[in-house]
Amino acid sequence: MFSSMGGFIHRAPCIIQKAAGHCSVEQVEIYSLEYQRKSPEELDMDKVTAAMVLTSLSTSPLVRSPPIRPNESLNGSWKEGGFVPSSTSSSGYWSWNAPSDQSNPSTPSPPLSADSFKAFRTPSQPDDGIDEAETSNLLFDEPIPRKRKNSMKVMFKCLWKNCGKVLSTAAGIQKHIRTIHLGRVGESDYSDGEEDFYYTEIRLNTDSVADGLSSLSPVSPSLASPPSFPTQDAIRPETSCAKTETKLMTPLSRSAPTNLYLVHTDHAYQATPPVNIPGSTKFTPNGSSFSISWQSPPVTFTGIPVSPTHNRPAGSGEQKQSHTVLSSPPRVAFGLRKPRGEGKKCRKVYGMENRDMWCTACRWKKACQRFID
DNA sequence: CTTGCCGGGAG
């Protein structure tokens, strides 16, 4: 299985680079993730499907997703198989695995919608259990149609700069891109999937791609105790891309909503590794550390490829790093919460009806200042 | 259930 995938997996980082500026890293990652699951026969179809979804997403206006702006979403941090919504739906709990090349996730990306996530499955492919589907539904808090009917006409538009050619078939547009833009005349049948990123799907009917995004909701990178996260340096695109299905559950996994840590920054951010949870065990079950980082200039995401570069200048993009995010998990668990006071409190003394006689702290539901223990 | 109060939002 993996041997047949190997080729793609190894190429994945290249594609990511090539598609930079056009397609978000995580999309590509997911894209590649999906590859691992498919049998070789399905790959071609899925490749096209996935690419269409990716491009659709990238060109669509972002319909409501206030909490996370494109460049706020977790960017470029998951590697194939890393993005695993667990079945503990209530917690919005994610597992990750080794990100690949984090050094330059310079592309802002639209948040992943549940729809898009699901879209990577072939429509005919039955959900292998409610887990994932239900999870994403719950996670994204929106009733998501299980399937999208395709009664509409679909065209494919080349996104190459100054091109804009529109064809009616994906194969056609791929061939167009391959031959015209990628200059692969001789190897016309060979496709590594790169061209998929340079065209977009156009629906000529009511149902627009926007509806796919309409379900965009706080896909909060709810870092509910992310199990492991290789350091930026620790992960080189080495060969061990495999075995990613390990759902790492830390002892910290809890399902309380207080465990949703929304990473929220305006710019680049970097969450640095030694995430020490006060009063709890280290965060890194397998020894690796946790780190997210990205830097992304405020690029408007138009979906127009900014003249795809095949060789990304190494180390391009200054490593902006602002504040360390990753809020710490609840410390309550270990008695850091002040033990409740024993003495009488304003509330008790004066009662609810005399609330105005309470000390301000009590009125504000803070620790009483009048009857301190 | 009630109570104390933390964490965080609004202004």
Add this chain to the structure above:
DNA sequence: CTCCCGGCAAG
């Protein structure tokens, strides 16, 4: 900063 409140945890 003040003021308020949701919600958690202890009792």
